[in-house]
Amino acid sequence: MLYIACGIILFMIGLIWLISPAKKPNNLYGYVSYLAMVSEEGFKFAQKSAAKYFMLYGSIQFGLGLIIHLLKWDGCIVLWLLTFYLFIIFPFISTEKALQRFLKARDLLPYDYIEPDKVKHKLTKGFKD
Numbered sequence: 001m002l003y004i005a006c007g008i009i010l011f012m013i014g015l016i017w018l019i020s021p022a023k024k025p026n027n028l029y030g031y032v033s034y035l036a037m038v039s040e041e042g043f044k045f046a047q048k049s050a051a052k053y054f055m056l057y058g059s060i061q062f063g064l065g066l067i068i069h070l071l072k073w074d075g076c077i078v079l080w081l082l083t084f085y086l087f088i089i090f091p092f093i094s095t096e097k098a099l100q101r102f103l104k105a106r107d108l109l110p111y112d113y114i115e116p117d118k119v120k121h122k123l124t125k126g127f128k129d
Contacts, residue, residue, distance in 0.1 A: 003065030
């Protein structure tokens, strides 16, 4: 039931964002990130992309929830509690990756942007990183 409820919520968020996307960046409504606020066309793309990914992953999670319920695997609640949050994270990861590709194709990617997967932490003697 956890997957079903979370899948419905994700799908509804995506549907609301698809029907009525945010017009301007704000912290209360819409998809906002550093890359989404680089340009206006990047922001619009981020809104559409986030809506589609939320609907996609919400549908997948809802479908998995139905399968779990029909197979009577509801008793493995610990497993579902440990994995359901992944479907909440996936739309953000997918949107950021799509936004990176979109901005890179239009040469709008900020010069100081470093992909999170490529960050190297170097220790400096006497200072914390």
